[in-house]
Amino acid sequence: MKYEGIVYRPPSEAYSLIVQVTIGCAHNKCTFCSMYKDKSFRIRSLEQIYEDLYEAKARYGAIKRIFLADGDALVLKMEMLRAILLKIKELFPMCERISAYAAPKDVLRKSLEELKELKALGIGILYMGIESGSDIILKQIQKGVTSSEIIEAGRKLKDSGIKLSVTFISGIGGKDKWKEHAIESAEVISAISPDYVGLLTLMVEPKTQMYEEVNCGKFKLLNPEEVMLETRALLENIDVTNCIFRSNHASNYVAIGGTLPQDKEKMLSLIDEVLKGKYSYKDEEFRGL
Numbered sequence: 001m002k003y004e005g006i007v008y009r010p011p012s013e014a015y016s017l018i019v020q021v022t023i024g025c026a027h028n029k030c031t032f033c034s035m036y037k038d039k040s041f042r043i044r045s046l047e048q049i050y051e052d053l054y055e056a057k058a059r060y061g062a063i064k065r066i067f068l069a070d071g072d073a074l075v076l077k078m079e080m081l082r083a084i085l086l087k088i089k090e091l092f093p094m095c096e097r098i099s100a101y102a103a104p105k106d107v108l109r110k111s112l113e114e115l116k117e118l119k120a121l122g123i124g125i126l127y128m129g130i131e132s133g134s135d136i137i138l139k140q141i142q143k144g145v146t147s148s149e150i151i152e153a154g155r156k157l158k159d160s161g162i163k164l165s166v167t168f169i170s171g172i173g174g175k176d177k178w179k180e181h182a183i184e185s186a187e188v189i190s191a192i193s194p195d196y197v198g199l200l201t202l203m204v205e206p207k208t209q210m211y212e213e214v215n216c217g218k219f220k221l222l223n224p225e226e227v228m229l230e231t232r233a234l235l236e237n238i239d240v241t242n243c244i245f246r247s248n249h250a251s252n253y254v255a256i257g258g259t260l261p262q263d264k265e266k267m268l269s270l271i272d273e274v275l276k277g278k279y280s281y282k283d284e285e286f287r288g289l
């Protein structure tokens with residue numbers, strides 16, 4: 001397998017075969033993100049991708065899960081995605097699930113019929129980094145998409161039958177906008193009703209615009225208590241029928257998780273206990289991405 005640079009994948013894809021179909025991120029402008037800063041975006045050729053798949057077949061035999069990297073495999077045109085998925089079907093008939101990151105605008109560029117076709121060809125789950133439901137914050141972090149586009153893309157994916165996992169970032173609005181961030185993110189989650197919500201906590205990485213903004217005092221980071229208050233407000237305002245909520249990433253100060261709506265009160269009570277000082281926060285040195 002030929003991997004170029006650091007390869008990122010969601011935690012739930014830890015045991016999947018990772019195949020780079022693109023290098024880097026087509027957008028690559030988010031102010032907080034350092035993941036693909038050292039890569040210039042390009043699409044790998046079908047020949048290179050097939051080579052990796054043949055090599056994986058020879059080396060590992062049957063594979064059950066495959067993650068298409070890097071930052072947004074859905075940027076590929078349907079013809080190419082179709083060819084890759086058919087090749088996976090041919091080489092790995094036992095493969096149960098293919099997944100990828102998906103940017104909202106790339107989802108919107110595909111018709112509902114095309115998304116349904118991707119599902120029929122094996123795409124089982126897509127991961128969408130939403131970060132915030134607030135249009136002001138989305139603009140500040142240069143996400144390149146609005147909350148209404150995010151909602152439209154999320155609903156379209158749900159209609160296609162592909163499972164949807166979304167991530168938001170605690171603290172991405174800073175001290176100035178934590179309330180808007182919590183409430184408007186909850187509105188977006190309620191409007192989409194994704195299958196999974198992952199809530200990370202902001203970690204400011206060197207070589208990012210946000211790093212500079214923090215250093216010059218323009219962006220003020222939340223402390224752990226403020227992160228908890230923000231998480232509380234977010235959870236309180238989410239209105240969904242069946243969604244797994246997890247805030248147990250290496251970046252989080254406290255591990256929280258459950259199924260919404262039935263575990264909402266339990267999770268809110270845990271946050272209240274934390275705020276009363278009954279549990280301690282993860283030390284900064286043990287936080288990671």
Ligand code: SF4
Pocket residue numbers: 025026027028029030033034035036071103129143
């Ligand atoms: S957060 Fe996602 S869309 Fe934004 S630059 Fe990073 S990989 Fe690209």
